[in-house]
Amino acid sequence: SRPFTEVALFSVSSYACQRRTTLDNHNSNLTDALSLLAENAELSNEDGRGVAFRRAAALLKALPTQVISMSQLRGLPCLGEHSLRVIKDVLENGVSSEVESTKQSKRYKALKILTGIFGVGAKTADRWIREGIYNLEQLRDSGQTLNRAQKAGLEHYDDLNEPVTKAEADAIGEIVQKAVNSVLPGSEVALTGGFRRGKLTGHDVDFLITHPEEGKEVGLMPKVVAWLESQKTTRNSYLESKDGPARPASNMDRFERCFSIFKLTKRKEQETASHKIWRAVRVDLVVSPISQFAFAVLGWTGSKLFERELRRWAGHEKNMSLSSHALFDNTQNKYLRATSEEEIFAYLGLEYIPPSERNA
Numbered sequence: 001s002r003p004f005t006e007v008a009l010f011s012v013s014s015y016a017c018q019r020r021t022t023l024d025n026h027n028s029n030l031t032d033a034l035s036l037l038a039e040n041a042e043l044s045n046e047d048g049r050g051v052a053f054r055r056a057a058a059l060l061k062a063l064p065t066q067v068i069s070m071s072q073l074r075g076l077p078c079l080g081e082h083s084l085r086v087i088k089d090v091l092e093n094g095v096s097s098e099v100e101s102t103k104q105s106k107r108y109k110a111l112k113i114l115t116g117i118f119g120v121g122a123k124t125a126d127r128w129i130r131e132g133i134y135n136l137e138q139l140r141d142s143g144q145t146l147n148r149a150q151k152a153g154l155e156h157y158d159d160l161n162e163p164v165t166k167a168e169a170d171a172i173g174e175i176v177q178k179a180v181n182s183v184l185p186g187s188e189v190a191l192t193g194g195f196r197r198g199k200l201t202g203h204d205v206d207f208l209i210t211h212p213e214e215g216k217e218v219g220l221m222p223k224v225v226a227w228l229e230s231q232k233t234t235r236n237s238y239l240e241s242k243d244g245p246a247r248p249a250s251n252m253d254r255f256e257r258c259f260s261i262f263k264l265t266k267r268k269e270q271e272t273a274s275h276k277i278w279r280a281v282r283v284d285l286v287v288s289p290i291s292q293f294a295f296a297v298l299g300w301t302g303s304k305l306f307e308r309e310l311r312r313w314a315g316h317e318k319n320m321s322l323s324s325h326a327l328f329d330n331t332q333n334k335y336l337r338a339t340s341e342e343e344i345f346a347y348l349g350l351e352y353i354p355p356s357e358r359n360a
């Protein structure tokens with residue numbers, strides 16, 4: 001045996017968009033702990049703290065081996081004092097006391113349950129908690145007014161909190177493809193989000209829709225939704241949406257988009273004891289003009305932290321502004337056109353990172 005324990009020292013970039021982060025995570029014991037604290041911070045409107053935990057978790061996801069000692073972390077970026085304390089606790093005791101007490105807390109449990117309802121965000125959940133509502137039963141009994149999306153979210157709660165499989169994502173993809181081709185032949189559908197990054201399950205399925213002829217895509221979303229809704233009597237159809245075409249587009253994002261719920265008929269082998277032959281699945285649909293398609297694909301593939309880091313890199317290191325629509329060079333005072341993700345990385349002076357390595 002060797003006289004000394006070998007302790008690998010890592011060298012890692014401080015920007016997640018300069019790292020190759022696959023789904024092969026050697027430090028899930030640490031990243032699970034940090035992700036839970038990030039989630040708790042985000043649910044409590046402490047975004048700064050949330051990002052700090054996310055960045056620490058993302059750094060650990062990019063390490064090539066399992067961390068077994070604090071000394072291996074010396075000199076690494078993205079690890080703040082608080083994150084280091086959590087990591088130390090997990091390495092020494094197997095669990096983090098802060099994570100354990102958060103998990104047990106009445107407030108965290110309630111936030112998890114309530115924001116698990118489609119259409120319910122941290123703000124609404126917080127208001128309900130202050131009114132003494134901690135679970136679904138109390139919500140149902142409270143007589144709170146729910147909007148259409150929230151009603152559907154409550155009705156399909158169990159389905160929507162069950163992870164979507166790749167097979168289900170593919171089945172939904174076929175339905176979307178059929179709907180889009182029926183209302184506008186020649187349109188193209190691209191899978192984005194976690195499934196494009198190679199994830200085997202997801203909380204939803206994300207699609208980006210475009211047409212090779214600029215302008216043809218205008219007004220496409222309401223037509224797609226109407227087509228899906230007209231399939232009510234068929235095996236697969238459309239159940240509900242929020243921020244959909246019925247509402248004015250939010251100014252946060254100028255795409256036509258629809259955060260929706262689909263009804264997906266189960267394949268024979270997936271039928272369960274409950275005899276339910278279909279399930280509800282969350283689906284995000286986004287329409288983009290072809291001129292912005294590369295930026296939209298990049299922006300909707302994620303991960304969320306990878307996207308955030310790309311924008312931070314663009315702004316801080318390149319004096320550019322990146323969005324899901326365009327890249328603006330503030331020095332040259334002009335938009336930079338691109339037809340592929342590779343071109344966008346090149347403008348940003350970054351090595352190209354394929355989707356499967358954007359799992360930061």
Ligand code: GTP
Nearest residue numbers: 193194202203204253299300301302303304307324
């Ligand atoms: P799971 O769905 O949990 O499997 O992971 P995911 O990575 O697919 O997450 P999600 O579906 O929430 O988001 C997918 C991508 O869409 C991420 O890159 C997000 O940054 C992006 N995204 C989500 N919401 C918005 C939005 O409102 N505007 C824009 N521009 N992008 C968004």
Ligand code: MN
Nearest residue numbers: 193194204206
């Ligand atoms: Mn997704």
Ligand code: MN
Nearest residue numbers: 193204206284
């Ligand atoms: Mn999504």
